[in-house]
Amino acid sequence: MEIVYPDGATPLDPDEMEGLKFAHIETRGELDQLEQQNIQEGFNWLARQRKYNDFLTEAFLLELHKRLFGLVWTWAGRFRQSEKNIGVDYLVIGIELRNLLDDARFWLENETYGREEFAARFHHRLVKIHPFPNGNGRYARIMTDEILKSMLHVEPINWAAKPLGTDGEHRQVYIHALRAADANDYSALIAFVSN
Ligand SMILES: Nc1ncnc2c1ncn2[C@@H]1O[C@H](COP(=O)(O)OP(=O)(O)OP(=O)(O)O)[C@@H](O)[C@H]1O
Numbered sequence: 001m002e003i004v005y006p007d008g009a010t011p012l013d014p015d016e017m018e019g020l021k022f023a024h025i026e027t028r029g030e031l032d033q034l035e036q037q038n039i040q041e042g043f044n045w046l047a048r049q050r051k052y053n054d055f056l057t058e059a060f061l062l063e064l065h066k067r068l069f070g071l072v073w074t075w076a077g078r079f080r081q082s083e084k085n086i087g088v089d090y091l092v093i094g095i096e097l098r099n100l101l102d103d104a105r106f107w108l109e110n111e112t113y114g115r116e117e118f119a120a121r122f123h124h125r126l127v128k129i130h131p132f133p134n135g136n137g138r139y140a141r142i143m144t145d146e147i148l149k150s151m152l153h154v155e156p157i158n159w160a161a162k163p164l165g166t167d168g169e170h171r172q173v174y175i176h177a178l179r180a181a182d183a184n185d186y187s188a189l190i191a192f193v194s195n
């Protein structure tokens with residue numbers, strides 16, 4: 001299958017493509033649809049979670065990715081083993097995630113940031129680490145919402161108001177805002193999540 005990637009996406013290497021659980025996928029549209037069905041299953045699972053009362057743990061981070069993508073990809077829920085155009089050196093993913101979880105816990109305990117700035121900073125740090133071969137954007141948006149709801153006790157971000165799946169106006173604004181955040185300017189990303 002030939003995949004055309006939108007701006008700001010991470011291409012899969014041949015090993016990772018091998019992890020596709022369906023043999024007869026011809027187009028990116030078919031793959032998107034399968035992933036979307038899997039994500040819906042993952043949402044159903046998430047809604048039933050009682051065993052996690054603390055979502056800021058590595059165990060939860062990994063299990064959520066597996067629940068969102070594990071029906072489609074064998075490597076779901078496991079850290080990437082290759083370098084990407086986005087993301088930290090794959091050898092330090094675990095360390096960087098631990099730092100992020102510690103920081104997020106500190107921000108919550110000290111009420112460092114309000115809803116939008118917490119969301120912008122947490123989301124950006126998670127996608128910047130880029131823990132997995134694929135699905136990081138969608139995963140990190142869902143993960144951010146879960147922390148907002150269950151630990152900050154505020155409304156999740158209305159991501160659906162600005163569809164990001166394909167190249168378009170919203171995706172361009174979003175990717176530009178992430179790049180500004182890479183340079184430590186969070187204003188555009190805070191504006192993006194404020195809706
Ligand atoms: N410069 C950047 N800095 C930080 N994060 C970035 C940057 N560029 C892109 N990203 C994030 O990486 C995501 C793409 O990674 P990946 O392809 O693994 O995720 P995805 O869920 O498959 O894709 P998408 O969210 O684009 O549908 C983008 O959605 C965005 O969240």
Ligand SMILES: [Mg+2]
Pocket residue numbers: 009010134135136
């Ligand atoms: Mg992708």
